[in-house]
Amino acid sequence: MSSRDKVRDYCGVFGVISSDFSFSVAGMIYSGLMALQHRGQIFSGISMSDCHGNIISHTGKGLVSKVLNPKHLRGFSGNVGIGHVCYGRPNCESLESAQPYYYKTHNNEFSVALNGTITNREQLVQKLNNMGRFISGNSSIELIATLIDALIVLTDDRFGVLKNLFNVVKGAYSLLIIFSDGTVYALRDPSGCKPLCYGQFKNDDKKFYIISSESCALDVLGGKLIDDIHPGQVIEFRLDSLQQFQEKISNQNGVCLFEYIYFARPDSIIDGISVAQVRYKLGENLALDDDMNLSNPIVVPVPDSGRSAAMGYSWKSKILYQEGLMKNRYMWKLSSQTRNKLNPIKSVITGSDIILIDDSIVSGNTLKEIIYMLRKEGANSIHVRISCPPIIKNCNLNDVFATRTLLIAHDTKEKNYDNFDEEMRKFIDADSLKFQTYDGLINAVGNASKGMCKTCIREFCLIDENIERDAKELIN
Numbered sequence: 001m002s003s004r005d006k007v008r009d010y011c012g013v014f015g016v017i018s019s020d021f022s023f024s025v026a027g028m029i030y031s032g033l034m035a036l037q038h039r040g041q042i043f044s045g046i047s048m049s050d051c052h053g054n055i056i057s058h059t060g061k062g063l064v065s066k067v068l069n070p071k072h073l074r075g076f077s078g079n080v081g082i083g084h085v086c087y088g089r090p091n092c093e094s095l096e097s098a099q100p101y102y103y104k105t106h107n108n109e110f111s112v113a114l115n116g117t118i119t120n121r122e123q124l125v126q127k128l129n130n131m132g133r134f135i136s137g138n139s140s141i142e143l144i145a146t147l148i149d150a151l152i153v154l155t156d157d158r159f160g161v162l163k164n165l166f167n168v169v170k171g172a173y174s175l176l177i178i179f180s181d182g183t184v185y186a187l188r189d190p191s192g193c194k195p196l197c198y199g200q201f202k203n204d205d206k207k208f209y210i211i212s213s214e215s216c217a218l219d220v221l222g223g224k225l226i227d228d229i230h231p232g233q234v235i236e237f238r239l240d241s242l243q244q245f246q247e248k249i250s251n252q253n254g255v256c257l258f259e260y261i262y263f264a265r266p267d268s269i270i271d272g273i274s275v276a277q278v279r280y281k282l283g284e285n286l287a288l289d290d291d292m293n294l295s296n297p298i299v300v301p302v303p304d305s306g307r308s309a310a311m312g313y314s315w316k317s318k319i320l321y322q323e324g325l326m327k328n329r330y331m332w333k334l335s336s337q338t339r340n341k342l343n344p345i346k347s348v349i350t351g352s353d354i355i356l357i358d359d360s361i362v363s364g365n366t367l368k369e370i371i372y373m374l375r376k377e378g379a380n381s382i383h384v385r386i387s388c389p390p391i392i393k394n395c396n397l398n399d400v401f402a403t404r405t406l407l408i409a410h411d412t413k414e415k416n417y418d419n420f421d422e423e424m425r426k427f428i429d430a431d432s433l434k435f436q437t438y439d440g441l442i443n444a445v446g447n448a449s450k451g452m453c454k455t456c457i458r459e460f461c462l463i464d465e466n467i468e469r470d471a472k473e474l475i476n
Contacts, residue, residue: 037064043098047082048078216265282388283312303326389435
């Protein structure tokens with residue numbers, strides 16, 4: 001998936017609570033956000049509560065290493081804090097809406113970090129207007145912060161207010177909130193679409209709670225994963241204790257399948273499932289019944305998210321795995337030119353029959369550019385294998401998926417479904433094209449598949465696989 005094809009509504013949230021008032025967790029938050037850098041590179045930020053009951057925040061545009069450099073971190077002290085990395089819109093359209101979002105009135109002082117999308121924004125803005133509250137911008141995070149403050153004014157029960165968010169705020173979201181007294185709340189909406197987990201570790205006589213979008217950030221600090229924060233769950237973290245509330249869940253969509261296919265780091269565990277194992281298995285399943293008579297075949301991943309699937313394909317097919325594309329890790333979002341980010345390794349590519357493994361196709365434009373580069377470097381043939389079924393249905397929880405006209409799979413099906421794969425193959429100029437089947441996806445994810453949102457591929461599964469399943473079962 002390319003930078004222009006990327007789904008742009010995912011972010012990373014991270015928090016640490018230490019039992020030692022004299023210990024500063026700023027460095028730990030820095031390390032945790034570095035581990036989540038893949039979830040957002042546009043904005044970074046930190047909010048910490050000091051022992052005097054104040055919140056200190058700093059946000060900026062850029063990578064964690066730039067925004068939270070030693071000069072800035074030296075000014076932070078406190079044993080409780082949260083951090084955030086953001087990809088950009090719709091959550092962080094400007095520095096003013098960068099997160100954690102600091103909010104202070106004469107009644108409340110807190111910071112909030114969001115990973116997600118709010119779908120009933122207009123209704124919430126109207127409700128707040130009716131309460132005399134006004135939103136100055138278009139960001140979801142300002143809306144959430146204003147709503148929390150408006151509800152807390154009515155009661156001193158913070159826990160109750162946050163539980164009520166599930167009845168008021170619609171969409172897919174995970175939240176971290178830190179109050180000036182050092183209490184941190186973590187919650188995951190009833191759909192469970194956005195991941196969130198927590199763990200702990202001890203160092204001498206100090207005890208730490210860690211909250212993170214992904215478990216890989218816990219691993220970096222030597223923490224032990226306790227559990228995922230479950231759909232519809234709020235957890236209150238204090239220095240030496242936590243309190244939990246679990247909403248009764250019904251008709252949940254479950255975690256987005258793209259967490260396993262693309263968003264998350266391979267070394268993360270989401271809802272008890274290893275991301276790396278899912279991707280490896282997806283690659284194995286792609287290799288099943290994929291017999292090709294090629295003279296000099298090699299398996300080449302599109303880095304980075306195609307690697308695990310490519311290794312699985314290579315192992316199952318007994319075809320040599322080769323790194324044929326070198327990624328420039330320092331470009332990030334500074335350039336839209338594919339060649340500036342990926343460069344073919346000529347000694348590997350020239351004269352080879354390439355089985356190119358990628359995680360998904362959104363618009364197909366960048367994959368087309370990659371294939372052009374590989375042909376220019378002398379590839380004999382290029383056979384594209386995609387570890388996800390076609391993205392055929394729009395999703396209002398993901399920015400790119402929200403518009404069907406941006407989805408090449410949907411557009412191609414609408415024009416000529418009888419030659420679905422062939423039309424897409426011709427567009428990207430591959431010698432062959434094969435997608436993951438629905439059954440292959442379910443097999444790779446295992447028992448967790450019933451708790452996974454598959455709405456964006458549902459239409460394809462029902463038609464192309466001729467699977468006679470109830471639509472409700474596909475979503476759930």
